[in-house]
C-alpha cells in the first residue's frame with residue numbers, strides 16, 4: 001500500500017515488527033528474539049524483517065531502547081550494552097536501502113499515542129511508559145522534542161526524591177526508582193521483609209514477587225498490593241506535577257505493561273498528588289492523566305508514522 005512503512009520495535013529480549021499504514025493501522029505484526037551479539041547481528045535481523053514485511057521502497061521506522069543521538073548513533077543502551085557507540089541508523093539505511101528513522105522507543109510510543117491513541121487531537125503530550133524502567137517522550141506543539149543531542153524527554157529520570165531509592169542510572173530518587181514495575185516489585189519485597197504484609201495476601205506467599213504479582217493482587221482488591229500501588233502512584237503524581245510545570249502539555253499519557261496492569265490503582269493516587277502540587281493549584285486544572293490506548297503497539301505505530309514525518313521534512 002502507498003504510504004505504508006515498516007515499523008520495528010527493538011527490545012532487550014524481543015524485536016516486534018509490522019507494517020503501519022498511513023492511518024496508523026498495524027498489519028502483519030510479528031515478533032522474534034533479539035539476536036545475541038552486536039551491531040552486525042541486529043542490522044541483519046532488522047533488514048531481514050524489513051524485506052519480509054514490506055516492499056523495497058517502504059521507509060523503515062525503528063524504536064530503540066536507549067539514547068540515540070541525532071546522527072543515529074547509540075549513546076546508551078542499558079539492555080543492549082554491546083551496541084553503545086554503534087552507528088545504528090546509517091548501518092540500517094545501508095542494509096535496507098531506504099530511509100530509516102531511529103528514535104528512542106518511548107519517543108516512538110509518544111508519537112503513536114499522539115497520532116492514534118490517548119493524545120489524539122491535542123497537538124502535544126508527555127508520555128511515560130512504565131515497565132522494567134520508565135521511558136519518556138515529549139511532543140510539544142506537534143513536534144517530537146529530541147533536544148540538542150537527542151537525549152530530551154527522559155522523564156523517567158527526573159529526580160523527585162533526592163536521597164530516595166537508587167535508580168538504574170546511578171542517581172537516587174528518579175521517577176523510575178519509585179514508579180517502574182521494578183520499583184513496585186521492590187516496594188512489595190521490602191514490605192514483606194518488614195512484616196507489613198498480611199499473612200493472607202498473595203504478596204506474602206508469592207514465590208517470585210514481581211511487579212505483575214502486585215498488579216494482579218491489586219486488581220483482586222488486596223489491600224497491601226493497593227497500598228504499594230498507591231505509593232508508586234503518589235510518586236508518579238509528584239513527577240507528573242513537575243512535568244506539567246515544565247511543559248504544560250495538553251495531556252500526560254501513561255502506558256507500558258506496569259501501568260496497564262495497575263490501571264486506576266496507580267493513576268488515581270497520581271492525579272491527587274499532581275493536583276496538590278502543580279503550580280497554580282487548586283484553581284489550576286492539572287493536565288489530564290490518561291492511560292495509553294495503544295498498549296504494547298504504541299511504539300510500533302509511532303515508529304511507522306514517524307517515517308512519514310521524516311519523508312515530509
Ligand SMILES: [Zn+2]
Nearest residue numbers: 157167169174
Ligand atoms: Zn534514573
